[in-house]
Amino acid sequence: QVQLVESGGGLVQAGGSLKLSCAASGRTLSNYVMGWFRQAPGKEREFVAAVSRSGTMTSYLDSVKGRFTISKDNAKYMVYLQMNSLKPEDTAVYYCAASPLLWGAPMKALRYDYWGQGTQVTVSS
Numbered sequence: 001q002v003q004l005v006e007s008g009g010g011l012v013q014a015g016g017s018l019k020l021s022c023a024a025s026g027r028t029l030s031n032y033v034m035g036w037f038r039q040a041p042g043k044e045r046e047f048v049a050a051v052s053r054s055g056t057m058t059s060y061l062d063s064v065k066g067r068f069t070i071s072k073d074n075a076k077y078m079v080y081l082q083m084n085s086l087k088p089e090d091t092a093v094y095y096c097a098a099s100p101l102l103w104g105a106p107m108k109a110l111r112y113d114y115w116g117q118g119t120q121v122t123v124s125s
Contacts, residue, residue: 001026001027001114002024002025002026002027002032002098002113002114003024003025003026003114004022004023004024004096004097004098004114004115004116005022005023005025005116005117006020006021006022006094006095006096006116006117006118006119007020007021007022007023007119008020008021008119009094009119009120009121010120010121010122011122011123011124012086012121012122012123012124013123013124014086014087014088014123014124014125015085015086016086016123017082017083017084017085017086018083018086018121019080019081019082019083020036020080020081020083020094020096020119020121021078021079021080022034022036022078022079022080022081022096022116023077023078024077024078024079024098025077028074028077029053029072029074029077029078029079029098030053030054030074031053031100032053032098032099032100032114033050033051033052033053033098033099033100033101033102033103033106033111033112034050034051034070034072034079034096034097034098034099035047035048035049035050035051035096035097035098035099035106035107035112036048036049036050036070036079036081036094036095036096036097037094037095037097037109037112038090038092038093038094038095038121039092039093039095039118040091040092040093043092045095045109046061047061047106047107047108047109048060048061048064048068048081048094049061049064049068049069049070049081050070050106050107051070051071051072051079052103052106053103055071055072055074057103058070059106059107061107063089064083064090067083067084067085067086068081068082068083068084069081069082069084070082079096081094083121086121086123087123088123088124088125089123090121090123091121091122091123092120092121093118093119093120093121094118094119094120094121095115095116095117095118096115096116097109097112097114097115097116098112098113098114099111099112099113100113
């Protein structure tokens with residue numbers, strides 16, 4: 001069992017930056033692929049970024065490539081999402097998730113067994 005708690009969301013102007021954090025407890029993160037997903041009002045939850053168990057491989061949604069960076073610190077049980085050059089279309093609730101499966105297809109939400117409660121990110125124009 002893994003418990004995930006996100007933090008770091010808030011209101012920011014377009015072009016600004018935010019860093020989301022996900023604190024994990026219960027199991028070491030080296031056993032999990034970690035992902036960030038988001039859900040905007042009236043839209044389905046979508047994949048944003050993922051990092052492999054070792055932290056050496058990453059995957060990103062095309063629209064955030066070059067702007068967002070995912071990282072993890074297995075020793076501190078933490079996962080991060082650095083978001084730069086934010087746009088109004090990035091507005092959503094952001095969720096941290098953990099998958100016990102291997103790296104293949106990390107963008108699929110069904111591969112993730114554990115989810116946090118979400119943190120709101122609002123980008124004003």
